[in-house]
Amino acid sequence: MSLFLDIVQLKKSYPTKDGEAVIVEGFDLKMDAGEFVCLIGHSGCGKSTVLSMLAGLNDITDGNALVGGREVRGAGPDRGVVFQAPCLLPWLSARENVMIGVDQVYAHGTAQERLEIAEYYLARVGLDDAMDKRPAELSLGMQQRVGLARAFALAPRMLLLDEPFGMLDSLTRNELQDVLLELWQRDRKTALMVTHDVDEALFLADRVVMMTNGPRARVGKILDVTLPRPRDRAKIIEYPGYYPLRSVLISFLEEQENARDDTRSKAA
Amino acid sequence: MSRKARVIHGCEVAGLDVFVPVVRLLSGEEPSRQIAEFGRSVGIPLLALGVFLLVWAGVASQIETSIGRVPGPAAVWEQGKALVGDHYAERTKEAQFYERMEGLKEKYAEEGRPWKDRRYSGKPTxxxxxxxxxxxxxxxxxxxxxxxxxxxxxxxxxxxxxxxxxxxxxxxxxxxxxxxxxxxxxxxxxxxxxxxxxxxxxxxxxxxxxxxxxxxxxxxxxxxxxxxxxxxxxxxxxxxxxxxxxxxxxxxxxxxxxxxxxxxxxxxxxxxxxxxxxxxxxxxxxxxxxxxxxxxxxxxxxxxxxxxxxxxxxxxxxxxxxxxxxxxxxxxxxxxxx
Structure with a gap:
């Protein structure tokens, strides 16, 4: 396995009138090519901030992030991003929403080839019959399928997923996790996904990176998910290792919660 | 989308929302509600218009100006028809004018006299x-x-x-x-x-x-x-x-x-x-x-x-x-x- 993502002492801060507000500081993470890592932590801890810095949508205050040996400077289609909200363009059909990216990335291909790429990925996420529909005609789950198809169709070198299933009900979330896992298993793109769902992290990831609570959030603990692949939702909870792994995550999150309560009661 | 839904959507996009209850009524959907709906969107405005015309007619007949009595709705309607009538009368006159000109043009040509086209100069209606x-x-x-x-x-x-x-x-x-x-x-x-x-x-x-x-x-x-x-x-x-x-x-x-x-x-x-x-x-x-x-x-x-x-x-x-x-x-x- 070769090193693909190298984050060194990443920092994000905003100037405020009371001085510098440090969201993330001293964040280190290395990922191998083809690895699936979930970033977990309490809401507001800064995990989405880390992701959007890697996506180039948020400036890096200090530190370094190398993706495939190249330093992150601004956004680019080499990193496919799936946002929490589907972020589809409401005046375009599902197909056109995927095409707008494909046209940009495969500018040298023929129109027919580009159309085939877009339709292939839409079919892969189960939207064969909904390609002509506009976002308003699709359920949230279907919209997020389009979001996945759009990200994969770019043939990015890395996937960045920012709580992509956070807004979905649990049944739809399970369906989409399966869709994502199937797409990922096919070409093993390096993927970093932010979530606060423990079971989602265990189902998808090779490693789970736990973040401490902000301010000055950083990596607290890293858990190797030793569960075999391909993973089956029904069987995964029967593996003897599952619950011990799950309790590591839960107790870390509880510790963080308690630490936060402590600082609050001290402040009060 | 079903055909009915398409027709209704078409009505809404065209700004003809008034006809949506009619479409629903024709397809047998909750007739009493659709009739009430249609009454509200068409009946009430028509009623209000009627009241306005009555008040206008009543008030107008009471006011005398330097150029005669203020016209009521009926007089205005008549005047409207007259103005449209004038328009067609003017058009007929214009057509007759050009017909006469055609005749003259031929006559001039036979007699070998020079001809200049003239335009009809009636006033705009x-x-x-x-x-x-x-x-x-x-x-x-x-x-x-x-x-x-x-x-x-x-x-x-x-x-x-x-x-x-x-x-x-x-x-x-x-x-x-x-x-x-x-x-x-x-x-x-x-x-x-x-x-x-x-x-x-x-x-x-x-x-x-x-x-x-x-x-x-x-x-x-x-x-x-x-x-x-x-x-x-x-x-x-x-x-x-x-x-x-x-x-x-x-x-x-x-x-x-x-x-x-x-x-x-x-x-x-x-x-x-x-x-x-x-x-x-x-x-x-x-x-x-x-x-x-x-x-x-x-x-x-x-x-x-x-x-x-x-x-x-x-x-x-x-x-x-x-x-x-x-x-x-x-x-x-x-x-x-x-």
């Missing part, structure tokens, strides 16, 4: 004036849109450009058409000096005045629409590394389109109102001139004729608005996209 006004307002509207949309887009994209434009917008926006008109007329006389002008000077100055007064709503709405493009949508452009031009063309403009059309609708409404005033003051042909001419006539028909013009102006204005609502619905993606 009420309907001609309506046509002129419509042509003028559309010309002004097109000029306004061509100017306002691009400037609005630039204002929305660049806060610096907006800061530069803002004082000009603030100063010129409230200026009345009556103040612009003399300047425009003098400028048009000075600058528009074609030998055989395709457009009349008066037409150009009316249209330019309309444009000057009506471009502001479009400009401001476009700027707001462009500036309020969702950040998520712009992030899509950033991830895809769309060029600045592509971002504007593929993301910013489509997303601002509903705003732009709201602005255009307001502009056309303002333009129509301004036009009547401009025509009246400038003696440019059109409905405004018609009203002014009738006022100067001071005949016993004057009031009825002007009232016909008032209703015509009102009805055309609301039809133009209806038309723009339909366009607005057709381009809006979130409000009625289904």
């Amino acid at each position: 009420f309907l001609d004036q309506v046509g002129t006004s419509l042509a003028t307002v559309f010309a002004g509207f097109v000029i306004a849109s061509v100017v306002a949309v691009p400037i609005g887009i630039l204002c929305g994209l660049s806060p610096t450009f907006y800061a530069a434009m803002n004082p000009l917008i603030q100063i010129f926006k409230p200026v009345s058409p009556l103040a612009w008109l003399p300047i425009v007329m003098i400028m048009v006389s000075a600058l528009y000096t074609a030998e055989n002008p395709f457009f009349e000077k008066s037409f150009i100055s009316s249209a330019v005045t309309v444009a000057l007064c009506s471009l502001w709503p479009t400009l401001i709405n476009t700027a707001v629409g462009v500036a309020s493009v969702e950040k998520d949508h712009l992030n899509v452009a950033r991830v895809l590394q769309l060029s600045r031009f592509s971002t504007v063309r593929k993301i910013v403009i489509p997303s601002a389109l509903p705003f732009i059309f709201t602005g255009l609708r307001l502009s056309l409404g303002v333009g129509w109102m301004v036009l009547i005033a401009a025509e009246m003051l400038a003696q440019n042909p059109g409905l405004g001139k018609f009203v002014w001419d009738m006022f100067q006539n001071g005949s016993s028909q004057t009031l009825a004729q002007i009232m016909v013009a008032v209703f015509t102006i009102g009805i055309i204005g609301s039809l133009l608005d209806r038309m723009m609502i339909t366009l607005q619905n057709a381009v809006s993606y979130d409000v009625r996209s289904s």
